[in-house]
Every structure is written in C-alpha cells, then in structure tokens.
Amino acid sequence: MSEQQHEHFPMHSHQHSHEFSNEQPDPAIFSETHSLVFLEKVSSEKIQQALTLWVEEIRDWAKGNAYLVGHIKIFVEGQENLWLSSTGGNINIKYSPEWSEWFTDKVSPSVTAIIFGTTKETLGEVAQVRLQACLDYL
Amino acid sequence: MNILLFGGFLGSGKTSIILQVARYLVETRKEGFSTRQTDSGKPSLVIIENEVGETGIDDKILRAEGLSVRDLFAGCICCTLNAELTICLNEIQEELSPQWVIIETTGMAFPDKIVATITKFGKGIDSIKTIVVADAERWDELSTVMPGLIEGQIAKADVILLNKIDCLEPKQVSDVKEGVRRINSSALFYAISAHHEVDPQVWREAVTDK
Numbered sequence: 001m002s003e004q005q006h007e008h009f010p011m012h013s014h015q016h017s018h019e020f021s022n023e024q025p026d027p028a029i030f031s032e033t034h035s036l037v038f039l040e041k042v043s044s045e046k047i048q049q050a051l052t053l054w055v056e057e058i059r060d061w062a063k064g065n066a067y068l069v070g071h072i073k074i075f076v077e078g079q080e081n082l083w084l085s086s087t088g089g090n091i092n093i094k095y096s097p098e099w100s101e102w103f104t105d106k107v108s109p110s111v112t113a114i115i116f117g118t119t120k121e122t123l124g125e126v127a128q129v130r131l132q133a134c135l136d137y138l
Numbered sequence: 139m140n141i142l143l144f145g146g147f148l149g150s151g152k153t154s155i156i157l158q159v160a161r162y163l164v165e166t167r168k169e170g171f172s173t174r175q176t177d178s179g180k181p182s183l184v185i186i187e188n189e190v191g192e193t194g195i196d197d198k199i200l201r202a203e204g205l206s207v208r209d210l211f212a213g214c215i216c217c218t219l220n221a222e223l224t225i226c227l228n229e230i231q232e233e234l235s236p237q238w239v240i241i242e243t244t245g246m247a248f249p250d251k252i253v254a255t256i257t258k259f260g261k262g263i264d265s266i267k268t269i270v271v272a273d274a275e276r277w278d279e280l281s282t283v284m285p286g287l288i289e290g291q292i293a294k295a296d297v298i299l300l301n302k303i304d305c306l307e308p309k310q311v312s313d314v315k316e317g318v319r320r321i322n323s324s325a326l327f328y329a330i331s332a333h334h335e336v337d338p339q340v341w342r343e344a345v346t347d348k
Contacts, residue, residue, distance in 0.1 A: 031191025
C-alpha cells in the first residue's frame with residue numbers, strides 16, 4: 001500500500017479562543033470494541049501475540065509515513081485483562097496477575113489508534129484490514 | 139467535592155498516574171472513612187473519563203481496578219462537551235457528593251478552559267487542582283510539532299508531573315525540566331516514572347495538600 005507523505009498536518013480550530021495558538025492538528029481516530037468467540041479455548045499468550053502484532057503494524061505504518069502517533073492502545077476485557085500501549089516507540093504491556101495462565105473461548109478487545117497526519121478514512125481502512133489479519137491468526 | 143483535573147498530551151501517562159493516585163486516595167483515610175466508599179455505601183472517589191474516540195479504553199482500565207467511572211466520549215470536554223461535563227459533575231454532586239472527583243481529559247484538551255467552565259457552573263466544589271502530565275520522552279518532538287497545545291496545557295497547571303524520566307539520561311531530564319519551567323515556573327514540579335510505583339509522598343504533596 002502506498003501512502004502520500006504529509007509534510008504538514010491538517011489544522012483545525014478546536015473551538016478555542018486561547019492566548020496560545022488557536023490551531024492544533026486534527027488527529028485521525030480509529031476506535032472499536034470487538035466481541036470474539038472462538039471454537040476452542042485459546043491461550044492468553046496467543047491473544048497477546050496477535051494484538052501486539054497489530055500495535056506494531058500500526059506503529060510501523062505511521063512511522064513509515066512520517067505520521068505522529070498520538071497513542072495506540074488495546075485493552076482486553078474479560079476474566080483477565082491485558083493492556084497494550086505505544087506512542088510510537090516501545091510497546092508497554094501490562095496484565096492482570098493470572099493473565100499468563102489464562103485460556104478462554106471468548107474475549108473483548110477494545111482498540112484505539114489516534115494518529116496525526118492522515119485521514120480518518122485511511123487510518124480506518126489500514127487499521128481494520130490489519131486488525132482482521134491479526135485476529136485471523138487466532 | 140475536591141476536583142483533580144488531569145491534563146496532558148495523548149500518551150503522556152495520565153491513566154497510569156490516575157491509577158496510582160486513585161489507589162493512594164483509596165488507601166488514605168480522611169475524616170475517619172476510606173475514600174473508596176463512605177459509610178452510606180456511596181463511592182467517595184469518582185472518575186470522569188473523557189475520550190475522543192467512540193469507544194473508551196481508559197474507562198475500562200480504571201473500572202477493572204474497581205473504581206467508579208463516568209464516561210464522556212466522542213468529544214472534548216474543553217470545547218464540544220463542556221455542557222455535558224457540567225451536567226455530569228452536578229449529577230455526581232447531587233447523587234453521590236464524593237470527597238474526590240478525578241477528571242481525565244483527552245490529550246487534546248486545554249485544562250484551563252475546563253477550570254473556567256466548572257468554576258462558573260459547577261455545584262458543591264470545594265477545590266480544583268489542575269495536574270498536567272508532560273511526556274519527557276517526547277518533549278522535544280511534541281513541543282516542536284504542536285507548541286501551542288503543549289504550552290497551553292502546561293502554562294496554567296498547579297502541578298506538573300514530568301513522566302517517563304526513566305526513558306532519558308539525567309542530563310536530558312534536566313534539559314526538559316528547564317523547558318517545562320520556562321513555560322510555568324510557579325507550579326509544583328515532580329519528575330517521575332509512572333512505569334514504577336511513585337513515592338506516596340509525591341501524591342501527598344501534589345494531590346492532597348492544600
């Protein structure tokens with residue numbers, strides 16, 4: 001997929017009358033919650049690998065196009081919890097105490113990517129396609 | 139109600155810090171009762187979570203810790219959702235009257251705009267403290283790419299938490315601190331790493347001391 005390089009971020013007013021600059025970049029936002037049900041139980045390790053891959057791919061896609069990452073976050077809600085986050089560098093991984101031992105046949109990941117320099121449509125398309133590919137791995 | 143208004147750019151670590159502050163407040167007994175619940179069974183700490191996306195994540199993280207959370211999604215409480223914030227805050231006051239309300243703003247918000255709104259329209263507010271989290275790791279990048287927002291967030295903070303200092307060398311931390319202090323020299327300032335447990339003394343001084 002080829003992307004156009006953005007040298008300047010699109011600006012908008014954000015409705016502020018402020019002594020500082022009224023204009024700030026308008027980020028593209030992708031935010032969804034999925035309810036996944038598996039035919040058989042899946043290990044937390046595999047879920048973590050799949051979702052970490054998505055964060056890496058969005059981060060690297062943003063970096064490759066010189067976009068600024070606001071943040072990329074995932075939170076997996078269930079009996080156990082997983083929290084992944086990145087601002088364009090390392091991926092921070094936090095989880096509940098029993099996460100590593102967990103096997104489950106259903107899980108609800110909420111995913112958000114806020115990226116400056118691209119459009120909502122472009123981010124949505126890239127994020128959706130790559131998320132589906134990562135979830136297909138499960 | 140004592141309001142702690144958390145600002146700071148996206149990814150600066152607001153939610154991680156709020157988790158620690160909330161734990162501190164819950165564990166700190168004030169006037170003979172814990173801050174998680176009063177004798178009436180009502181929570182004494184309520185968090186208002188504002189996120190720009192349609193789906194929240196930070197609210198789920200906070201709820202997973204057993205905290206009481208109200209959501210304001212798909213907009214920013216310093217502009218498009220400022221009326222909703224006032225309504226939400228006044229409902230919390232009428233229904234729960236908690237000792238503490240933590241407001242987590244979006245990373246795009248100007249906290250001083252929010253202070254102006256709730257000072258004018260909020261009910262039952264005893265104090266408001268603006269705590270802004272600055273991202274030490276991305277300070278140079280962010281203050282270059284969007285100086286108006288970064289400076290606007292920091293300029294009127296009561297407390298500045300320079301987070302992620304573990305990602306920098308001491309000299310770099312010192313340089314970033316200098317840059318932050320040039321924008322706001324009067325705020326209480328703490329250099330921290332919320333990746334680790336922060337000294338409770340910081341929370342006592344920055345959060346609960348008047």
